[in-house]
Amino acid sequence: MPLVRYRKVLILGYRAVGKTSLAHQFVEGKFVECYEPTVESTYNKMVVVGKDEFQLQLVDTAGQDEYTILPHSFIIGIHGYVLVYSVTSLQSFQVVKTLHNKLYESWGKTRMPVVLVGNKADLSLQSREVKTDEGKKLAESWGAIFLESSAKESQVTQGIFMKIIEEIDRVDNSYSRSTGCHLM
Numbered sequence: 001m002p003l004v005r006y007r008k009v010l011i012l013g014y015r016a017v018g019k020t021s022l023a024h025q026f027v028e029g030k031f032v033e034c035y036e037p038t039v040e041s042t043y044n045k046m047v048v049v050g051k052d053e054f055q056l057q058l059v060d061t062a063g064q065d066e067y068t069i070l071p072h073s074f075i076i077g078i079h080g081y082v083l084v085y086s087v088t089s090l091q092s093f094q095v096v097k098t099l100h101n102k103l104y105e106s107w108g109k110t111r112m113p114v115v116l117v118g119n120k121a122d123l124s125l126q127s128r129e130v131k132t133d134e135g136k137k138l139a140e141s142w143g144a145i146f147l148e149s150s151a152k153e154s155q156v157t158q159g160i161f162m163k164i165i166e167e168i169d170r171v172d173n174s175y176s177r178s179t180g181c182h183l184m
């Protein structure tokens with residue numbers, strides 16, 4: 001029987017950038033137009049990446065801003081992060097930078113698995129405030145994966161969560177190689 005591994009991933013970002021919509025599209029395969037601020041929701045989904053099976057627990061958090069104090073529960077027991085901004089909001093891009101800095105300070109290990117997502121790319125022609133290149137450069141500076149997405153599109157959204165699972169493995173493997181440790 002294949003080994004099922006457990007991964008807990010947090011979705012973070014400014015208010016109304018599409019965190020819930022991405023989680024909902026990924027888990028339910030649907031896009032919801034209405035907006036209701038999230039308190040905190042957890043989703044579970046079995047995901048197959050290559051030959052491996054993962055029990056993915058996704059935590060959709062309440063929107064943060066520059067002043068949010070991140071609780072310990074955002075670090076302890078978390079394997080990776082999906083940091084979301086909206087390409088239509090420069091403020092959400094600034095917030096995601098602050099969030100990354102705060103997480104990184106508390107992370108304690110050198111490499112933190114992150115996928116940076118520029119969401120609402122379907123609105124980019126009418127109201128883009130953050131260029132694709134700016135997102136790409138920011139992710140590069142973190143050593144993170146970068147994607148632009150629309151929560152309206154199923155495949156792109158699936159890709160985000162596949163990438164974070166792959167990234168968690170990649171970081172784990174490079175960490176155990178550099179320390180000589182083997183994760184059991």
Ligand SMILES: Nc1nc2c(ncn2[C@@H]2O[C@H](COP(=O)(O)OP(=O)(O)OP(=O)(O)O)[C@@H](O)[C@H]2O)c(=O)[nH]1
Pocket residue numbers: 013014015016017018019020021022032033034035036037038039061062063064119120121122123149150151152
């Ligand atoms: N056009 C478009 N609208 C989106 C997209 N993602 C989300 N929305 C809309 O943006 C609004 C906010 O989306 P949510 O998913 O609730 O945002 P959130 O980040 O979870 O919000 P908080 O709970 O406040 O943190 C909703 O009206 C969504 O329908 C997208 O990719 N494209």
